[in-house]
Amino acid sequence: MNFSSLLIIVIIVLGGAYFLGRNRARAISNQGVRMHSLPDHYGTLMALWTGVPALILLLTWHLLEGPVINHLLVAQLPAAIQQADSSTIQLTISKVYNLASASGIAADPSLLPAVEHLTALNERTLILNSGIALSLCLVCFVITFRRIKPELRARSEMERIVNLLLLSSSGIAVLTTVGILASVMFEAWMFFQQVNPLEFLFGTTWSPQVALRADQSGSSGSFGAVPLFAGTLLISSIAMIIAVPVGLMAAIYLSEYASSNVRKYAKPALEVLAGIPTVVYGFFAALTVAPFIRALGTDLGLEVSSESALAAGLVMGVMIIPFVSSLSDDVINAVPQSLRDGSFGLGATKNETIRQVVIPAALPGIVGAVMLAVSRAIGETMIVAMAAGLAANLTANPLDSVTTVTVQIVTLLVGDQEFDSPKTLAAFALGLVLFLATLILNFVAIKIVQKYREQYD
Amino acid sequence: MTDIKKNDSHEKKSNTSTESNTMTTTQLTTREKVELSLGRRRAAETRFRLYGMASVFFGMLCLVVLFTDIASKGTGAFKQTSLTTEIVLDSDYLNLNKESTIDEIRFANFDGLIKRHFAKMLKPKGRSAKRELFKLISPGASWQLQELLLANPDAIDTSVSIELLMDDDVDQWFKHDRELAEGHMNDRLSDQQLVWLNSWIEEGKLDTHFNTLFFTNGDSREPELAGIHGAIKGTLLTLMVTLILSFPIGVAAAIYLEEFAPRNRMTEIVEININNLAAVPSIIFGLLGMAIFINIFGVSRSTPLLGGLVLTLMTLPTIIISARAAIKSVPPSIREAAYGLGASKNQVVFHHVLPLAMPGMLTGTILGMAQALGETAPLLMIGMVAFVVDVPGFINDPSTVLPVQIFLWSDSPERAFLERTSGAILVLLSFLVVMNTTAVILRRRLERRW
Numbered sequence: 001m002n003f004s005s006l007l008i009i010v011i012i013v014l015g016g017a018y019f020l021g022r023n024r025a026r027a028i029s030n031q032g033v034r035m036h037s038l039p040d041h042y043g044t045l046m047a048l049w050t051g052v053p054a055l056i057l058l059l060t061w062h063l064l065e066g067p068v069i070n071h072l073l074v075a076q077l078p079a080a081i082q083q084a085d086s087s088t089i090q091l092t093i094s095k096v097y098n099l100a101s102a103s104g105i106a107a108d109p110s111l112l113p114a115v116e117h118l119t120a121l122n123e124r125t126l127i128l129n130s131g132i133a134l135s136l137c138l139v140c141f142v143i144t145f146r147r148i149k150p151e152l153r154a155r156s157e158m159e160r161i162v163n164l165l166l167l168s169s170s171g172i173a174v175l176t177t178v179g180i181l182a183s184v185m186f187e188a189w190m191f192f193q194q195v196n197p198l199e200f201l202f203g204t205t206w207s208p209q210v211a212l213r214a215d216q217s218g219s220s221g222s223f224g225a226v227p228l229f230a231g232t233l234l235i236s237s238i239a240m241i242i243a244v245p246v247g248l249m250a251a252i253y254l255s256e257y258a259s260s261n262v263r264k265y266a267k268p269a270l271e272v273l274a275g276i277p278t279v280v281y282g283f284f285a286a287l288t289v290a291p292f293i294r295a296l297g298t299d300l301g302l303e304v305s306s307e308s309a310l311a312a313g314l315v316m317g318v319m320i321i322p323f324v325s326s327l328s329d330d331v332i333n334a335v336p337q338s339l340r341d342g343s344f345g346l347g348a349t350k351n352e353t354i355r356q357v358v359i360p361a362a363l364p365g366i367v368g369a370v371m372l373a374v375s376r377a378i379g380e381t382m383i384v385a386m387a388a389g390l391a392a393n394l395t396a397n398p399l400d401s402v403t404t405v406t407v408q409i410v411t412l413l414v415g416d417q418e419f420d421s422p423k424t425l426a427a428f429a430l431g432l433v434l435f436l437a438t439l440i441l442n443f444v445a446i447k448i449v450q451k452y453r454e455q456y457d
Numbered sequence: 458m459t460d461i462k463k464n465d466s467h468e469k470k471s472n473t474s475t476e477s478n479t480m481t482t483t484q485l486t487t488r489e490k491v492e493l494s495l496g497r498r499r500a501a502e503t504r505f506r507l508y509g510m511a512s513v514f515f516g517m518l519c520l521v522v523l524f525t526d527i528a529s530k531g532t533g534a535f536k537q538t539s540l541t542t543e544i545v546l547d548s549d550y551l552n553l554n555k556e557s558t559i560d561e562i563r564f565a566n567f568d569g570l571i572k573r574h575f576a577k578m579l580k581p582k583g584r585s586a587k588r589e590l591f592k593l594i595s596p597g598a599s600w601q602l603q604e605l606l607l608a609n610p611d612a613i614d615t616s617v618s619i620e621l622l623m624d625d626d627v628d629q630w631f632k633h634d635r636e637l638a639e640g641h642m643n644d645r646l647s648d649q650q651l652v653w654l655n656s657w658i659e660e661g662k663l664d665t666h667f668n669t670l671f672f673t674n675g676d677s678r679e680p681e682l683a684g685i686h687g688a689i690k691g692t693l694l695t696l697m698v699t700l701i702l703s704f705p706i707g708v709a710a711a712i713y714l715e716e717f718a719p720r721n722r723m724t725e726i727v728e729i730n731i732n733n734l735a736a737v738p739s740i741i742f743g744l745l746g747m748a749i750f751i752n753i754f755g756v757s758r759s760t761p762l763l764g765g766l767v768l769t770l771m772t773l774p775t776i777i778i779s780a781r782a783a784i785k786s787v788p789p790s791i792r793e794a795a796y797g798l799g800a801s802k803n804q805v806v807f808h809h810v811l812p813l814a815m816p817g818m819l820t821g822t823i824l825g826m827a828q829a830l831g832e833t834a835p836l837l838m839i840g841m842v843a844f845v846v847d848v849p850g851f852i853n854d855p856s857t858v859l860p861v862q863i864f865l866w867s868d869s870p871e872r873a874f875l876e877r878t879s880g881a882i883l884v885l886l887s888f889l890v891v892m893n894t895t896a897v898i899l900r901r902r903l904e905r906r907w
Contacts, residue, residue: 066755111732159803163717169709170718173731173777176770180741183748246512253509270516275889277831279860280527280882283867287875288526318519325516347491349498351505379738381834386867406740406834413747413838431744435737442736446729 003062006130010058013137014051017144021046024148037155041146045158049144052161054137069121076114084451179219184435187428194422195223200429201228206392207401208412210425223426225433227392231309231402235384236377238313238398239320243377244316244370247324254325256354265327274322282386285315290387297399305401307389313398316383324373331365331452332358363450371445375438381406405430505617527879527886534880537668537681538628539620540594540657544574546606548614555610564608567599571621579653589650595622597670597682620666625680625873627654631663675846676862680873683866685881687848691761691841691856692830698765698852699772699829703821706769707776708811711818714777715784716806735774742771743838751839758840759855767835772825779821783814816903823896827889832862857887 022043029035035042075094096111100118148154192200203224250270254263290311297304304310335358343353359366389401390411412427473758485493496618550573572591581590598621605619606612623631626645631654646654657663674684710731718724746767750756756763787810795805836842841861849856857865859881866878 063754067753070755138864155801159801162803163713166709166713169706170727170777172706172770173710173725173734173773176745176773177730177734179738179749183739183745187748209565244503246515249509249512250516253506253513257506257509259511266513266517269520270513273516273520275524275827275893277860277885277889279831279863280523280886283863283878283882284523284526286867287530304591318516321516321519349502350503352498354505366717375736375738379740381738381740382864385834385837386864406738409740409744410834410837413743414842418739428744428748431741435741438736438738438741439733442733443729446732446736 002126006133007055008293009053010051010133012136013054013134013141014047015383017050017141018043018047019158020403021145021148024145025154028148028150029330033068033150035150036153037158041154041158042152045154046144046148047143048161050137053163054133057136058129058133061133065125065129069118069125073114073118076117078110126425157340163229165436178455183202184428184432187425188432189408191422191429194425194430199223200225200426204394208408208426221422223422223429225405225430227394228403228405228408229433230394230396231388231392232378232406233405234307234396234398234402235313235316235388235404236374238310239316239377240374242317243320243324243373245375247321248328248366250321251325251328251332252354252359255329256350256358267326270322270325272322273319274326276319278319278380279383279386281315281319282382282384285311289315293399295407302399304399305389307401308399309388309402310398313383315387316380319380319383320373320377323376324369327369327372327449328362328366331362331369331449334365334452335361347415352371354390362452364448368445368448368452371441372450375441375445378404379406379434379438381410385410405434409434434445468595499700530876531879531883533632534671534876534883535668536632536665537670538623538631538663538665540623541620541662541664542574542578542617543616543618544571545616546570546602546613550561551558551613553613555613557610557613559607559691561756562603562610565603565606567602568596571598581649586649589647590653591626593624593650593653595624595681596679597622620664622670622681623663625871628681628878629660629872630654640647650882671877675848676844676857676865677846680869680871680877683877684864685859685884687845688857688859688862688881689884691764691849692843692858694761694849694856695764695768695836695858696760696826696830696854699768700822700826702765702769703772703776703825707773707822707825708780708818710773710777711780711784712806712811715781716802716810731774731777735778738834739771739832740834742767745770746835746839757853757855758854759843759845759857761849761856761858762837762852763839764836764841764858765852767839768829768832771830771832771835775825775828776818776822779824780814780818783821784810786817787808787813816899817905820896820900823892823899827892827896830888830892831860831885833864836861837864859888 020043022039025035025037025039025042029039070093073096077089077092077096092111092114096114096118099111099115099123200223204226205221205222205224206227207222209221254267258266286307290308293308293311293314294304294306308450325401337355339361340353343357344350348356384404384407388404388407390403390407391401392403393400393407395402409427409430412423412430481883488786547570550570551567553561553565557565571594572587575590576587579590581587601619601622605617630646635658654663670682671684674682675687678682714724714728714731718727746763750763750766751758756766791809791813792805795809800808836858841857842865843855843857844865845855845857847854863878863885864882866874866881869875869878
């Protein structure tokens with residue numbers, strides 16, 4: 001009996017509890033006693049009390065089981081391995097798991113106690129787990145069943161439990177943020193134990209390759225992230241140079257000039273651009289735009305890298321156009337008509353009204369929209385991972401190849417990782433910088449946009 | 458009329474230009490000044506309008522270029538070149554008979570049989586010529602013969618007509634380069650190989666068929682055998698996990714925040730938090746998945762379960778925000794009517810507000826799922842980039858998803874993989890079109906205007 005079948009059993013018991021509770025309540029009320037709540041409420045209360053504690057227990061057990069068993073296993077390993085570094089221990093433990101699941105393979109005799117221990121542990125935890133979960137189910141069931149009486153305020157009790165469940169659902173969003181901060185900060189802190197934070201923030205050489213063995217010659221790793229920040233800024237700036245004017249003008253045209261018919265079709269069509277997966281843009285940038293720019297540059301006698309920042313930036317700009325345009329569209333529409341009418345009354349043309357009245361009035365909102373777009377651009381991964389390079393050049397030349405924070409996170413973490421090498425941990429430090437930067441941009445932008453919206457309500 | 462006036466004022470201007478500035482202002486009335494500037498202002502107006510039109514046009518143009526580029530590259534992926542040939546399933550050579558077991562058939566030397574067949578047919582001279590000839594046939598051809606025999610063991614020792622898969626170089630040449638002038642041709646095929654191929658074309662043996670393997674196979678190193686079935690299955694499993702987790706949690710959170718939460722500092726923090734999470738870069742969620750789900754909870758890497766968990770956290774804010782908007786749009790009169798009939802707060806919410814808000818919530822959920830469908834970056838971090846040949850069976854099998862498959866293939870140097878990447882993109886985009894259209898239709902048909 002494994003986890004999923006246990007889950008199914010608990011759910012079946014939960015359903016049964018509902019019907020039993022409801023029938024009992026019905027039986028009581030059929031005797032002519034006036035109940036506090038409807039039979040349904042008693043049934044639901046039964047189901048909640050029977051199911052929820054057991055489900056919570058099952059889930060926490062399932063999540064914590066792996067680490068606890070690992071911890072117990074390490075104690076069974078030969079002393080030599082216990083003293084070794086964490087990656088050797090990890091490797092041995094996965095060996096033990098394989099041996100335990102596929103019996104009959106000739107094993108290293110020193111691992112046998114651990115294998116036997118694991119098999120025994122697995123059996124024991126399963127019995128324990130199902131025993132505890134099912135008896136919890138049963139105990140709660142019996143207690144609640146005995147409580148079904150006319151004076152039990154089943155509805156209010158049920159509603160309290162439901163509200164608690166609703167509350168904890170909304171808590172998951174907060175937990176996510178806490179989880180992001182905790183995980184990223186913990187690993188980043190480990191990184192800064194090994195690398196000076198000042199060197200990380202202000203160093204200008206980025207070459208994260210670390211010698212694998214002590215006797216190996218070659219690079220010892222250098223973690224100056226300035227080239228990455230510069231590359232990110234370069235590509236984002238190119239993207240914003242495309243996206244802000246085009247997006248803003250498109251929003252102005254669609255909200256102020258276009259007939260409702262044009263608006264009806266053009267607006268969703270532009271928004272399709274935002275719905276295209278970024279991997280598709282990345283493919284387009286790497287295989288169509290980059291070769292085109294390179295060919296164009298060569299014709300003009302310029303030296304263009306095949307992974308130029310320009311190609312990635314241009315495509316990213318196109319991706320962000322609908323983002324800027326739909327947000328600005330909202331804020332432009334929020335400017336009250338009376339301001340426009342006043343301006344027309346003074347004899348201004350439409351374009352003067354827009355430039356001198358509507359845009360200044362909508363400016364805070366537009367700034368907020370642009371900030372959200374910037375945060376989107378610096379966090380964008382797939383386009384740059386596919387179209388921008390890996391070389392950490394510190395340059396402002398858009399025809400050169402640059403790399404970005406997100407590209408480096410992906411390259412450092414895809415494939416095998418060791419969680420004690422600065423190379424892997426560096427990705428989390430970069431993640432922390434990225435998270436904080438976007439968080440600040442988003443926070444300020446959302447505040448501005450909200451404040452602006454309220455102004456004219 | 459205005460033209461004459463303009464000329465007049467121009468003359469006046471030129472006449473008075475020699476005099477002092479004060480004289481100019483006194484001689485021009487405000488009306489004249491306005492009329493003087495009208496031409497410039499109208500031109501500015503037209504220009505401004507043109508900029509706007511150009512911006513919208515630019516956006517559309519990008520969309521059209523993107524789609525035509527990918528469609529022109531990708532439609533070839535749905536066709537595959539094959540060679541129709543008669544081949545004798547020689548029982549002596551294969552060491553099989555009608556009673557052979559499945560295992561015996563699986564290990565029989567079909568590859569050798571095919572080589573012998575073509576060597577007999579075209580009589581290549583020397584080792585290198587033989588090697589060139591065998592290169593034209595896909596390694597998948599022997600698998601085709603094996604499948605044929607498995608389906609019909611009686612076919613042994615008979616001559617069967619079969620459409621053998623051709624190698625990806627032949628496929629590309631036949632589909633794209635054949636009509637090109639000499640010199641522009643793909644140099645991956647030698648002159649001798651082209652002679653054989655042209656003779657097959659003259660005999661009408663070489664032809665393209667609908668590429669069913671593209672939809673039924675998992676990933677492969679051979680482009681002509683690589684398919685998206687595994688990736689699609691992985692995507693569906695991942696989205697299933699995401700939907701099962703994110704819809705109930707998202708709706709519950711929205712109900713709490715909109716209907717039950719007290720208006721205080723705590724609720725405000727939760728709200729700001731959700732809005733911020735919606736704009737956090739997706740790659741950060743990959744870091745979270747790695748550090749928490751893999752390292753602490755020990756969820757196994759590369760599985761749809763893990764992918765679904767990460768995507769759940771990523772789509773939750775989107776779903777919560779749209780569900781809240783849907784709840785908000787239910788007019789207060791509905792609530793008041795229910796209260797008036799003696800319903801409790803929970804009854805009002807669950808019996809009246811929730812059913813009325815459901816279409817809006819479903820629309821938001823579909824859009825959130827569409828976003829999750831196209832997401833790649835966080836899944837790269839949690840190991841869904843592994844080369845997985847097998848089609849995943851359930852949520853704890855290693856698998857990949859469609860966008861990641863696209864990313865993997867786009868790195869391959871073979872031209873045939875380029876075509877397949879575009880083909881996979883077309884499939885992905887059609888999924889997205891279906892989901893978004895469903896959302897729009899749902900909104901049109903079910904959403905009520907109050």
